[in-house]
Amino acid sequence: MTTLLPRRATRTHKAAVSLAERLLTPHGIDRYLELVDPLLVRSEIRARVTHVEHPTRDTVTLTLALSRAWRGFSAGQYVRVSVDIDGVRRTRCYSPANSQYGDPRTLELTIKVDPNGLVSRHLHEHAHVGMVLGISHPDGTFTLPAWRPDFLLFLSGGSGITPVLSMLRTLHDEGYQGRAVFLHYADAADEVLYRDTLADLAGDSIEVALGYTATESGADVHGLFTPEHLDAVAPGWREAETYLCGPPGLMDAVRTAYTDAGVSEHLHTEEFTPPALEIDTASATGTVRFSRSGQETANSGEVLLEQAEQAGLRPEHGCRMGICFSCTQVKTSGCVRNALTGEISAEENEEIQLCISVPVGDVDINC
Numbered sequence: 001m002t003t004l005l006p007r008r009a010t011r012t013h014k015a016a017v018s019l020a021e022r023l024l025t026p027h028g029i030d031r032y033l034e035l036v037d038p039l040l041v042r043s044e045i046r047a048r049v050t051h052v053e054h055p056t057r058d059t060v061t062l063t064l065a066l067s068r069a070w071r072g073f074s075a076g077q078y079v080r081v082s083v084d085i086d087g088v089r090r091t092r093c094y095s096p097a098n099s100q101y102g103d104p105r106t107l108e109l110t111i112k113v114d115p116n117g118l119v120s121r122h123l124h125e126h127a128h129v130g131m132v133l134g135i136s137h138p139d140g141t142f143t144l145p146a147w148r149p150d151f152l153l154f155l156s157g158g159s160g161i162t163p164v165l166s167m168l169r170t171l172h173d174e175g176y177q178g179r180a181v182f183l184h185y186a187d188a189a190d191e192v193l194y195r196d197t198l199a200d201l202a203g204d205s206i207e208v209a210l211g212y213t214a215t216e217s218g219a220d221v222h223g224l225f226t227p228e229h230l231d232a233v234a235p236g237w238r239e240a241e242t243y244l245c246g247p248p249g250l251m252d253a254v255r256t257a258y259t260d261a262g263v264s265e266h267l268h269t270e271e272f273t274p275p276a277l278e279i280d281t282a283s284a285t286g287t288v289r290f291s292r293s294g295q296e297t298a299n300s301g302e303v304l305l306e307q308a309e310q311a312g313l314r315p316e317h318g319c320r321m322g323i324c325f326s327c328t329q330v331k332t333s334g335c336v337r338n339a340l341t342g343e344i345s346a347e348e349n350e351e352i353q354l355c356i357s358v359p360v361g362d363v364d365i366n367c
Contacts, residue, residue: 047132
Protein backbone atom coordinates (compact mmCIF):
# COMPACT_ATOMS: atom_id res chain seq x y z
CA MET A 1 0.00 0.00 0.00
CA THR A 2 1.35 3.43 -0.95
CA THR A 3 1.21 6.15 1.69
CA LEU A 4 0.85 9.67 0.33
CA LEU A 5 2.49 12.52 2.21
CA PRO A 6 0.26 15.49 3.06
CA ARG A 7 0.81 18.48 0.79
CA ARG A 8 2.18 20.48 3.71
CA ALA A 9 4.80 17.78 4.37
CA THR A 10 5.74 17.71 0.68
CA ARG A 11 6.13 21.50 0.59
CA THR A 12 8.16 21.40 3.80
CA HIS A 13 10.48 18.75 2.34
CA LYS A 14 11.01 20.78 -0.84
CA ALA A 15 11.67 23.91 1.18
CA ALA A 16 14.23 22.07 3.31
CA VAL A 17 16.02 20.78 0.23
CA SER A 18 16.00 24.27 -1.30
CA LEU A 19 17.42 25.75 1.92
CA ALA A 20 20.13 23.09 2.01
CA GLU A 21 21.07 23.90 -1.57
CA ARG A 22 21.45 27.59 -0.72
CA LEU A 23 23.46 26.89 2.42
CA LEU A 24 25.81 24.60 0.52
CA THR A 25 26.42 27.03 -2.33
CA PRO A 26 28.59 27.20 -4.42
CA HIS A 27 28.95 23.43 -4.59
CA GLY A 28 25.36 22.34 -4.03
CA ILE A 29 24.09 19.38 -2.08
CA ASP A 30 25.03 16.83 -4.76
CA ARG A 31 28.73 17.55 -4.33
CA TYR A 32 28.45 16.48 -0.69
CA LEU A 33 26.10 13.56 -1.27
CA GLU A 34 28.51 12.02 -3.76
CA LEU A 35 31.20 11.94 -1.09
CA VAL A 36 28.95 9.54 0.83
CA ASP A 37 27.73 7.58 -2.22
CA PRO A 38 27.86 8.78 -5.87
CA LEU A 39 24.45 7.19 -6.51
CA LEU A 40 22.80 9.52 -3.96
CA VAL A 41 23.12 12.56 -6.24
CA ARG A 42 19.77 14.10 -7.18
CA SER A 43 20.33 16.24 -10.28
CA GLU A 44 22.67 13.99 -12.27
CA ILE A 45 22.53 10.33 -13.27
CA ARG A 46 25.34 8.15 -12.00
CA ALA A 47 25.91 4.45 -12.54
CA ARG A 48 27.92 1.93 -10.54
CA VAL A 49 29.32 -1.10 -12.36
CA THR A 50 27.96 -4.25 -10.70
CA HIS A 51 29.17 -6.89 -13.17
CA VAL A 52 31.81 -7.08 -15.91
CA GLU A 53 31.99 -9.73 -18.62
CA HIS A 54 34.06 -10.12 -21.78
CA PRO A 55 31.82 -12.16 -24.12
CA THR A 56 34.31 -11.99 -27.00
CA ARG A 57 37.95 -10.96 -27.26
CA ASP A 58 37.09 -7.39 -28.28
CA THR A 59 33.90 -6.63 -26.34
CA VAL A 60 32.94 -5.89 -22.75
CA THR A 61 29.48 -6.12 -21.18
CA LEU A 62 28.77 -3.88 -18.20
CA THR A 63 25.81 -4.23 -15.86
CA LEU A 64 25.09 -0.89 -14.20
CA ALA A 65 23.12 0.14 -11.12
CA LEU A 66 21.63 3.59 -11.71
CA SER A 67 20.98 6.51 -9.40
CA ARG A 68 17.45 7.70 -8.65
CA ALA A 69 17.53 10.46 -11.28
CA TRP A 70 17.20 7.76 -13.98
CA ARG A 71 13.70 7.62 -15.47
CA GLY A 72 13.96 4.65 -17.82
CA PHE A 73 14.35 4.40 -21.60
CA SER A 74 12.65 3.11 -24.73
CA ALA A 75 14.16 0.11 -26.51
CA GLY A 76 16.54 1.25 -29.25
CA GLN A 77 17.58 4.53 -27.63
CA TYR A 78 21.16 5.38 -26.62
CA VAL A 79 22.78 7.02 -23.60
CA ARG A 80 25.92 9.10 -23.28
CA VAL A 81 28.44 7.43 -20.99
CA SER A 82 31.05 9.59 -19.26
CA VAL A 83 34.24 8.32 -17.66
CA ASP A 84 37.29 10.11 -16.28
CA ILE A 85 40.49 9.07 -18.06
CA ASP A 86 43.76 10.63 -16.86
CA GLY A 87 41.81 13.43 -15.21
CA VAL A 88 39.76 14.31 -18.30
CA ARG A 89 36.08 13.45 -18.63
CA ARG A 90 35.38 11.56 -21.85
CA THR A 91 31.92 10.84 -23.26
CA ARG A 92 30.68 8.31 -25.81
CA CYS A 93 27.27 7.02 -26.91
CA TYR A 94 26.12 3.44 -26.36
CA SER A 95 22.77 1.65 -26.72
CA PRO A 96 21.38 -0.39 -23.83
CA ALA A 97 20.79 -4.07 -24.63
CA ASN A 98 18.25 -4.87 -21.93
CA SER A 99 14.47 -4.70 -22.17
CA GLN A 100 12.80 -1.42 -21.34
CA TYR A 101 10.64 -3.39 -18.90
CA GLY A 102 13.49 -4.82 -16.84
CA ASP A 103 14.72 -3.61 -13.47
CA PRO A 104 14.15 0.17 -13.70
CA ARG A 105 17.47 0.91 -12.02
CA THR A 106 19.61 -1.46 -14.09
CA LEU A 107 21.24 -0.92 -17.48
CA GLU A 108 23.22 -3.35 -19.62
CA LEU A 109 25.78 -2.07 -22.12
CA THR A 110 27.90 -4.16 -24.47
CA ILE A 111 30.79 -2.19 -25.97
CA LYS A 112 33.00 -3.22 -28.86
CA VAL A 113 36.59 -2.03 -28.72
CA ASP A 114 37.60 0.49 -31.35
CA PRO A 115 41.40 0.13 -31.76
CA ASN A 116 41.57 3.93 -31.90
CA GLY A 117 38.81 4.50 -29.36
CA LEU A 118 39.99 5.97 -26.08
CA VAL A 119 36.82 5.24 -24.10
CA SER A 120 36.04 1.78 -25.48
CA ARG A 121 39.63 0.63 -24.89
CA HIS A 122 39.62 2.07 -21.38
CA LEU A 123 36.38 0.34 -20.42
CA HIS A 124 37.46 -2.93 -22.01
CA GLU A 125 40.73 -2.93 -20.10
CA HIS A 126 39.86 -1.19 -16.84
CA ALA A 127 36.13 -1.48 -16.09
CA HIS A 128 35.62 -3.13 -12.70
CA VAL A 129 32.91 -3.75 -10.16
CA GLY A 130 32.40 -0.55 -8.16
CA MET A 131 33.53 1.77 -10.96
CA VAL A 132 31.29 4.86 -11.24
CA LEU A 133 30.24 6.31 -14.60
CA GLY A 134 28.19 9.28 -15.66
CA ILE A 135 25.03 8.50 -17.64
CA SER A 136 22.79 10.86 -19.61
CA HIS A 137 19.06 10.65 -20.02
CA PRO A 138 18.23 8.44 -23.02
CA ASP A 139 17.98 9.94 -26.48
CA GLY A 140 17.35 8.85 -30.07
CA THR A 141 14.41 8.09 -32.35
CA PHE A 142 15.44 4.54 -33.33
CA THR A 143 12.52 3.04 -31.43
CA LEU A 144 9.56 0.79 -32.02
CA PRO A 145 6.26 2.44 -32.94
CA ALA A 146 3.73 2.67 -30.11
CA TRP A 147 1.47 0.45 -32.20
CA ARG A 148 3.38 -2.78 -32.78
CA PRO A 149 3.21 -3.92 -36.43
CA ASP A 150 2.17 -7.48 -37.21
CA PHE A 151 5.44 -8.15 -39.08
CA LEU A 152 8.79 -6.85 -37.83
CA LEU A 153 12.23 -7.53 -39.29
CA PHE A 154 15.48 -6.78 -37.45
CA LEU A 155 18.94 -6.73 -39.05
CA SER A 156 22.23 -6.15 -37.30
CA GLY A 157 25.94 -6.83 -37.51
CA GLY A 158 28.62 -6.97 -34.81
CA SER A 159 27.91 -4.74 -31.81
CA GLY A 160 24.98 -3.23 -33.72
CA ILE A 161 23.02 -5.99 -32.04
CA THR A 162 22.54 -3.99 -28.82
CA PRO A 163 19.61 -1.68 -29.72
CA VAL A 164 17.98 -4.43 -31.76
CA LEU A 165 18.31 -6.94 -28.91
CA SER A 166 16.71 -4.39 -26.59
CA MET A 167 13.75 -4.26 -28.97
CA LEU A 168 13.50 -8.06 -29.14
CA ARG A 169 13.68 -8.41 -25.36
CA THR A 170 11.02 -5.73 -25.01
CA LEU A 171 8.70 -7.49 -27.47
CA HIS A 172 9.27 -10.76 -25.63
CA ASP A 173 8.36 -9.15 -22.31
CA GLU A 174 5.20 -7.70 -23.88
CA GLY A 175 4.12 -11.11 -25.11
CA TYR A 176 4.20 -9.88 -28.71
CA GLN A 177 1.82 -11.95 -30.84
CA GLY A 178 2.93 -10.86 -34.32
CA ARG A 179 5.88 -12.15 -36.35
CA ALA A 180 9.40 -10.87 -35.62
CA VAL A 181 12.40 -12.10 -37.61
CA PHE A 182 15.95 -11.27 -36.57
CA LEU A 183 18.95 -11.75 -38.86
CA HIS A 184 22.33 -11.04 -37.28
CA TYR A 185 25.72 -11.07 -39.03
CA ALA A 186 29.09 -11.99 -37.53
CA ASP A 187 32.33 -13.44 -38.88
CA ALA A 188 31.75 -16.78 -37.18
CA ALA A 189 29.84 -18.44 -34.34
CA ASP A 190 32.32 -17.41 -31.64
CA GLU A 191 31.85 -13.74 -32.62
CA VAL A 192 28.08 -13.76 -32.07
CA LEU A 193 27.18 -11.62 -29.07
CA TYR A 194 24.30 -12.85 -26.86
CA ARG A 195 24.16 -16.22 -28.62
CA ASP A 196 22.52 -17.97 -25.64
CA THR A 197 20.10 -15.09 -25.14
CA LEU A 198 19.01 -15.29 -28.77
CA ALA A 199 18.37 -19.01 -28.40
CA ASP A 200 16.17 -18.30 -25.37
CA LEU A 201 14.23 -15.59 -27.23
CA ALA A 202 13.49 -17.74 -30.26
CA GLY A 203 9.95 -19.03 -30.13
CA ASP A 204 6.56 -18.85 -31.77
CA SER A 205 6.66 -15.09 -32.40
CA ILE A 206 10.42 -14.44 -32.64
CA GLU A 207 12.54 -16.16 -35.28
CA VAL A 208 16.34 -15.89 -35.09
CA ALA A 209 18.72 -16.44 -38.01
CA LEU A 210 22.51 -16.04 -38.11
CA GLY A 211 24.67 -15.05 -41.03
CA TYR A 212 28.40 -15.79 -40.93
CA THR A 213 30.59 -13.76 -43.24
CA ALA A 214 33.84 -15.71 -42.79
CA THR A 215 32.61 -19.30 -42.45
CA GLU A 216 29.65 -21.38 -43.60
CA SER A 217 29.61 -23.78 -40.65
CA GLY A 218 26.35 -23.52 -38.72
CA ALA A 219 25.08 -20.42 -40.53
CA ASP A 220 21.51 -19.92 -41.72
CA VAL A 221 22.97 -17.77 -44.51
CA HIS A 222 26.60 -17.14 -45.33
CA GLY A 223 28.66 -14.39 -46.90
CA LEU A 224 27.94 -10.68 -47.02
CA PHE A 225 24.33 -9.51 -47.08
CA THR A 226 22.23 -9.96 -50.19
CA PRO A 227 18.46 -9.60 -50.71
CA GLU A 228 18.39 -13.36 -51.23
CA HIS A 229 19.26 -13.76 -47.55
CA LEU A 230 16.01 -12.01 -46.69
CA ASP A 231 14.10 -14.19 -49.13
CA ALA A 232 15.51 -17.22 -47.32
CA VAL A 233 14.91 -16.25 -43.69
CA ALA A 234 12.07 -13.71 -43.92
CA PRO A 235 9.78 -14.40 -46.89
CA GLY A 236 7.56 -11.39 -47.52
CA TRP A 237 10.18 -9.04 -46.04
CA ARG A 238 9.07 -6.18 -48.29
CA GLU A 239 5.95 -5.87 -46.13
CA ALA A 240 7.82 -5.75 -42.82
CA GLU A 241 8.79 -2.73 -40.78
CA THR A 242 12.58 -3.18 -40.67
CA TYR A 243 15.07 -1.99 -38.06
CA LEU A 244 18.75 -1.96 -39.02
CA CYS A 245 21.95 -1.28 -37.06
CA GLY A 246 25.44 -2.37 -38.01
CA PRO A 247 28.72 -1.52 -39.74
CA PRO A 248 28.72 0.75 -42.83
CA GLY A 249 28.99 -2.07 -45.40
CA LEU A 250 25.88 -3.80 -44.08
CA MET A 251 23.98 -0.54 -43.75
CA ASP A 252 24.74 0.48 -47.34
CA ALA A 253 23.86 -2.94 -48.77
CA VAL A 254 20.51 -3.10 -46.98
CA ARG A 255 19.62 0.46 -47.97
CA THR A 256 20.34 -0.39 -51.60
CA ALA A 257 18.17 -3.50 -51.40
CA TYR A 258 15.24 -1.57 -49.95
CA THR A 259 15.63 1.23 -52.48
CA ASP A 260 15.72 -1.23 -55.36
CA ALA A 261 12.62 -2.96 -53.98
CA GLY A 262 10.81 0.39 -53.66
CA VAL A 263 10.17 -0.03 -49.93
CA SER A 264 12.66 2.42 -48.36
CA GLU A 265 9.85 3.86 -46.24
CA HIS A 266 9.79 0.60 -44.26
CA LEU A 267 13.50 0.81 -43.31
CA HIS A 268 14.53 2.44 -40.00
CA THR A 269 18.22 2.79 -39.19
CA GLU A 270 20.60 3.60 -36.35
CA GLU A 271 23.95 4.99 -37.49
CA PHE A 272 27.40 3.86 -36.38
CA THR A 273 29.28 6.39 -38.51
CA PRO A 274 29.14 10.18 -38.80
CA PRO A 275 26.72 11.53 -41.40
CA ALA A 276 27.98 13.39 -44.45
CA LEU A 277 28.37 17.06 -43.59
CA GLU A 278 27.71 19.97 -45.90
CA ILE A 279 31.17 21.52 -46.28
CA ASP A 280 32.22 24.28 -48.70
CA THR A 281 35.93 25.02 -48.38
CA ALA A 282 36.16 27.05 -51.60
CA SER A 283 34.23 30.06 -50.28
CA ALA A 284 35.66 30.10 -46.74
CA THR A 285 36.80 33.48 -45.42
CA GLY A 286 37.93 34.99 -42.14
CA THR A 287 40.05 33.92 -39.19
CA VAL A 288 39.32 31.43 -36.43
CA ARG A 289 40.71 32.43 -33.05
CA PHE A 290 41.00 29.96 -30.20
CA SER A 291 41.23 32.55 -27.45
CA ARG A 292 41.98 30.33 -24.43
CA SER A 293 44.98 28.71 -26.11
CA GLY A 294 46.09 31.83 -27.98
CA GLN A 295 46.02 30.07 -31.36
CA GLU A 296 44.49 31.37 -34.56
CA THR A 297 44.23 30.08 -38.10
CA ALA A 298 42.78 31.08 -41.43
CA ASN A 299 39.29 29.66 -41.81
CA SER A 300 39.56 26.57 -44.04
CA GLY A 301 35.82 26.00 -44.21
CA GLU A 302 36.06 22.70 -42.28
CA VAL A 303 34.21 22.11 -39.01
CA LEU A 304 35.78 23.79 -36.00
CA LEU A 305 36.90 20.52 -34.42
CA GLU A 306 39.07 19.70 -37.42
CA GLN A 307 40.41 23.26 -37.60
CA ALA A 308 41.30 23.13 -33.90
CA GLU A 309 43.14 19.83 -34.39
CA GLN A 310 44.95 21.22 -37.45
CA ALA A 311 46.08 24.14 -35.26
CA GLY A 312 47.66 21.66 -32.83
CA LEU A 313 44.89 21.73 -30.23
CA ARG A 314 43.28 18.65 -28.71
CA PRO A 315 39.78 19.65 -27.60
CA GLU A 316 37.63 17.07 -25.88
CA HIS A 317 35.36 15.26 -28.34
CA GLY A 318 33.46 12.01 -28.70
CA CYS A 319 31.15 10.93 -31.51
CA ARG A 320 32.17 13.53 -34.13
CA MET A 321 28.58 13.49 -35.38
CA GLY A 322 26.69 15.95 -33.21
CA ILE A 323 25.28 13.45 -30.72
CA CYS A 324 27.37 13.26 -27.56
CA PHE A 325 28.01 17.01 -26.97
CA SER A 326 31.51 16.23 -25.67
CA CYS A 327 33.02 18.89 -27.93
CA THR A 328 30.76 21.73 -26.77
CA GLN A 329 32.64 25.01 -26.38
CA VAL A 330 31.65 28.66 -26.03
CA LYS A 331 31.69 30.81 -29.15
CA THR A 332 32.36 34.29 -27.80
CA SER A 333 31.76 36.08 -31.12
CA GLY A 334 31.23 35.47 -34.80
CA CYS A 335 28.88 33.40 -36.91
CA VAL A 336 28.74 29.63 -37.45
CA ARG A 337 26.69 27.31 -39.63
CA ASN A 338 25.42 23.93 -38.42
CA ALA A 339 26.79 21.52 -41.04
CA LEU A 340 23.93 19.07 -40.38
CA THR A 341 20.97 21.44 -40.58
CA GLY A 342 22.38 24.49 -42.37
CA GLU A 343 21.15 26.71 -39.53
CA ILE A 344 23.13 29.95 -39.06
CA SER A 345 23.81 31.39 -35.61
CA ALA A 346 25.54 34.66 -34.72
CA GLU A 347 24.78 34.89 -30.98
CA GLU A 348 27.61 35.90 -28.68
CA ASN A 349 28.75 33.70 -25.80
CA GLU A 350 26.88 30.75 -27.27
CA GLU A 351 27.61 27.09 -26.62
CA ILE A 352 28.26 25.24 -29.89
CA GLN A 353 29.40 21.76 -30.91
CA LEU A 354 32.78 21.95 -32.59
CA CYS A 355 32.25 18.75 -34.60
CA ILE A 356 29.31 20.11 -36.62
CA SER A 357 29.91 23.89 -36.57
CA VAL A 358 31.52 25.64 -39.55
CA PRO A 359 32.79 29.25 -39.22
CA VAL A 360 31.18 31.88 -41.41
CA GLY A 361 33.83 34.61 -41.46
CA ASP A 362 35.72 35.60 -38.31
CA VAL A 363 34.97 33.50 -35.21
CA ASP A 364 36.32 33.51 -31.66
CA ILE A 365 36.11 30.26 -29.67
CA ASN A 366 36.97 29.96 -26.00
CA CYS A 367 39.08 26.88 -26.60
